Amino acid sequence: MSNPIRLRDLIRQIRSAKTAAEERAVVQKECAYIRDSFRDEDSIWRCRNVAKLLYIQMLGYSAHYGQLECLKLIASQRFTDKRIGYLGAMLLLDERQDIHVLITNSLKKKVPELMDMFLPSVRSLLSEKNHGVLLTATALVTEMCHKNTDALQHFRKLVPNLVRILKNLIMSGYSPEHDVSGISDPFLQVHLLRLMRIIGKNDAEASEAMNDILAQVSTNTENSKNVGNAILYETVLTIMDIKSESGLRVLAVNILGRFLLNNDKNIRYVALNTLLRVVHADHNAVQRHRTTIVECLKDADVSIKRRAMELCFALINPNNIRTMINEMITFLATCEVDFKADCTSNMFLAMERFAPSKRWHVDQMMRVLTTAGNCVRDDIVSSLIGIISCTPDLHGYTAQQLYKLIRDDITQQPLVQANTEIYLYLVNSRPMIIQFMYASEDDIVNILEKVLNWSPSTIVTREYAINALMKLSTRFPSRIQTVMTIYACNMNLELQTRAVEYTSLFTKYNSLRPSIVERMPVLVNSQISHSVNDDQQQSQHSSDDNVQTTPTSEPPTVDNTPKPAEENLLRILDEIEPTVSNGISNDDSNNHILGLFGNITTPSNSTADDFLFGAVPSVSTMTKSQSNLGNNTIPNMNAIDKNGLHVVFSFERNDTNLTINLQASNSTASVMKNFVFKAAVPKTFNLELLSPSGANIPPNNSGNIRQIIKLSNPTKDRLRMRVRISYMIDGTSMSDEAELNSFPEECWN
Amino acid sequence: MIQFILLFSRQGKLRLQKWYTAQTDKSKKKITRELVATILARKPKMSSFLEWKELKVVYKRYASLYFCCGIEQEDNELLTLETIHRYVELLDKYFGSVCELDIIFNFEKAYFMFDEFILGGEIQETSKKAVLKAINDQDVIQEEELEEKRSVLEDLGLA
Numbered sequence: 001m002s003n004p005i006r007l008r009d010l011i012r013q014i015r016s017a018k019t020a021a022e023e024r025a026v027v028q029k030e031c032a033y034i035r036d037s038f039r040d041e042d043s044i045w046r047c048r049n050v051a052k053l054l055y056i057q058m059l060g061y062s063a064h065y066g067q068l069e070c071l072k073l074i075a076s077q078r079f080t081d082k083r084i085g086y087l088g089a090m091l092l093l094d095e096r097q098d099i100h101v102l103i104t105n106s107l108k109k110k111v112p113e114l115m116d117m118f119l120p121s122v123r124s125l126l127s128e129k130n131h132g133v134l135l136t137a138t139a140l141v142t143e144m145c146h147k148n149t150d151a152l153q154h155f156r157k158l159v160p161n162l163v164r165i166l167k168n169l170i171m172s173g174y175s176p177e178h179d180v181s182g183i184s185d186p187f188l189q190v191h192l193l194r195l196m197r198i199i200g201k202n203d204a205e206a207s208e209a210m211n212d213i214l215a216q217v218s219t220n221t222e223n224s225k226n227v228g229n230a231i232l233y234e235t236v237l238t239i240m241d242i243k244s245e246s247g248l249r250v251l252a253v254n255i256l257g258r259f260l261l262n263n264d265k266n267i268r269y270v271a272l273n274t275l276l277r278v279v280h281a282d283h284n285a286v287q288r289h290r291t292t293i294v295e296c297l298k299d300a301d302v303s304i305k306r307r308a309m310e311l312c313f314a315l316i317n318p319n320n321i322r323t324m325i326n327e328m329i330t331f332l333a334t335c336e337v338d339f340k341a342d343c344t345s346n347m348f349l350a351m352e353r354f355a356p357s358k359r360w361h362v363d364q365m366m367r368v369l370t371t372a373g374n375c376v377r378d379d380i381v382s383s384l385i386g387i388i389s390c391t392p393d394l395h396g397y398t399a400q401q402l403y404k405l406i407r408d409d410i411t412q413q414p415l416v417q418a419n420t421e422i423y424l425y426l427v428n429s430r431p432m433i434i435q436f437m438y439a440s441e442d443d444i445v446n447i448l449e450k451v452l453n454w455s456p457s458t459i460v461t462r463e464y465a466i467n468a469l470m471k472l473s474t475r476f477p478s479r480i481q482t483v484m485t486i487y488a489c490n491m492n493l494e495l496q497t498r499a500v501e502y503t504s505l506f507t508k509y510n511s512l513r514p515s516i517v518e519r520m521p522v523l524v525n526s527q528i529s530h531s532v533n534d535d536q537q538q539s540q541h542s543s544d545d546n547v548q549t550t551p552t553s554e555p556p557t558v559d560n561t562p563k564p565a566e567e568n569l570l571r572i573l574d575e576i577e578p579t580v581s582n583g584i585s586n587d588d589s590n591n592h593i594l595g596l597f598g599n600i601t602t603p604s605n606s607t608a609d610d611f612l613f614g615a616v617p618s619v620s621t622m623t624k625s626q627s628n629l630g631n632n633t634i635p636n637m638n639a640i641d642k643n644g645l646h647v648v649f650s651f652e653r654n655d656t657n658l659t660i661n662l663q664a665s666n667s668t669a670s671v672m673k674n675f676v677f678k679a680a681v682p683k684t685f686n687l688e689l690l691s692p693s694g695a696n697i698p699p700n701n702s703g704n705i706r707q708i709i710k711l712s713n714p715t716k717d718r719l720r721m722r723v724r725i726s727y728m729i730d731g732t733s734m735s736d737e738a739e740l741n742s743f744p745e746e747c748w749n
Numbered sequence: 750m751i752q753f754i755l756l757f758s759r760q761g762k763l764r765l766q767k768w769y770t771a772q773t774d775k776s777k778k779k780i781t782r783e784l785v786a787t788i789l790a791r792k793p794k795m796s797s798f799l800e801w802k803e804l805k806v807v808y809k810r811y812a813s814l815y816f817c818c819g820i821e822q823e824d825n826e827l828l829t830l831e832t833i834h835r836y837v838e839l840l841d842k843y844f845g846s847v848c849e850l851d852i853i854f855n856f857e858k859a860y861f862m863f864d865e866f867i868l869g870g871e872i873q874e875t876s877k878k879a880v881l882k883a884i885n886d887q888d889v890i891q892e893e894e895l896e897e898k899r900s901v902l903e904d905l906g907l908a
Binding site for chain 2 (some may be wrong): 011015051054058060061078079080083084087090091131132135136139177178180186188189190194226227229230231233234237241265266267268269270300301302303304592681730731
């Protein structure tokens, strides 16, 4: 057999191949040759052949037949053979291979079980001068601390040694061997700092011993180059993780603030990441850098932008909500499409928590919707509707604003959906709204028809529209019946089904129609009423309530319908009258607006389903129900508050039926995945768990999961509950069980 | 610790790969393919870091070569950039202003350099001098063996 070609020649041949097919041919020919050579037990060229195989394997070709040859090379006497043999063993073998097991068995010691033997020798290793020894000893200690808490306890004694090594490093003069841009051995410094973090965590004494050196490193490290910042970054992480002094923590956050101003995008990136981790522990310190963080929203790098956005939301509080929402709307207008849905959802959450006034809230929500265009999640639309429907004194204003927005542009689906839904609710239930909109009823039907007929509309939007139209059928029966007939043969199954049903409502069941298209009940948005946390907000809220309760005594005073429209209004009321009077034993003054209000209040008082309050639109009933609610308010309960998971129960009770609104939030820096909540109650109760609003709880309290628990308690027993939660965080699964005995007494008594 | 290091060209050709955790062949190929595609698609104004599955990925381009490290959550990204830079410096010292071709034709040397610098995903020697000396010592042994072999052949009159 002729001498094989040399490795470099093979590489050259492969590289000169013009096409992939040509390359394949060269490789296949060579592989065939190498295999033959292996079969012949050719030990002279084995080393060269294995080296060639390594190159071929890197190109993506299979080279498993070289595995055994590596073992033979390792067993060879020649150094060159051994060198290539070990390299080949590292590259060619993987876990599945039996040969791998052979090699590892020959090397493996049961290190974890022998850990005790290493403990005493570590101290002497740490007093070595050689950086390689120090570095690997530090790595060894770190690994042992991870593996075993006894070891961690043992190494707490070594803190002074670590401090001394680090001190020597930063005090030492120039050492060309280890310095990187004037910083002495950054690799060793970072490893020491990390080990200090592990040892100092949850240990006041060890942390105390580190304070000085950490302050020294923070102030003395030169920060003009990446390498200095790498050390500062590690120092900050350590300061934040151990039980360090508060002054030191502020210093650490300020280092991060300085990072944000750095030209290097990598440094800005780690700063934002770290700030996100610490924002909840050191909120005020981070708050001071808000303007810098807001500036990062303009960064060219999307990953920096995203983190800045998350951080901005974590920083919103009642004091800065107005400025922050303005900033976020500016961001929303220019940011990438991928950000918009998250951004709007978070803005809505923040506004629900901190809105200074309802009017402002509604205004901002509409601004958000117009700015975000179609990139808005579905729940946002219903949240908006929920808030508007709970705010009767803003109905006129809202309707007018929304109408203005939709009149010229129906391309923004979420806005259109919200709009349609608002019409559905407002126009039908509070006819005088139309006056506020400076539009005729025809205009509104025209728009709804336009929305329905506009083919680029999403199906959901069109479903909203067809329902809204049907609702208006009390006033335009013939016109709307025509629309329904047309849609009865629409291509879309949902629209068609709806249209067919509605058509038969017009024909076969016309007598039922008015009561079926009765006005909508007010949407109960549990979040609004329960998400208020701090005192300032509380007072804000109660003043809002006052505004709503004042008119109770005299409903007509809130009716600020423009005088000239009164006649018109009465006409509308007359038209709508059959709907209203349906099922009500009314006898007088139907033609009088005040009388109408009077009538409407009757059914709501007598309805059994009281919690669907506001089934009737008049302000008087609204407020009445709300004040009812106020009287029955059951205090919220913190069901679980553990490991950053916060579960709050809020209650709504109707005699023996109790509805618990569960709200779970997450104050850790990582998302909690697959959150599952289970509950059990004593036999006398009946429990129904509705499906949760999601499975993942976003980090940093930036969102929550809601779930409704329905309980019936016919015997009015004391409520006890056994709950079990489970979720995944950072790849580990957590589960917990608890017995809840401290339910507020109002829940059953 | 560093979980893996990949070197690849701007054309997406893999030049070196070093795995410090056990992976099947299939998953190695998958990770390489995905990361090469992701990193090549990134714009220059983006940061050198990305979050990828449970790992942080740090990469840096030197001339036509990308150096890419997969590190764990508690590792320091900024320091990893220094680690990459140190490796490049070592290659530069060894080859004398290193270029992609040096690494292609002497890939085994580049691997040896890794093994002297990083062990099991952790840096084992922070002195450039010590790393280069170890490599040179081994090269000398190889040279001597080669000389020996040549002289044996010469003695037999085969050279």
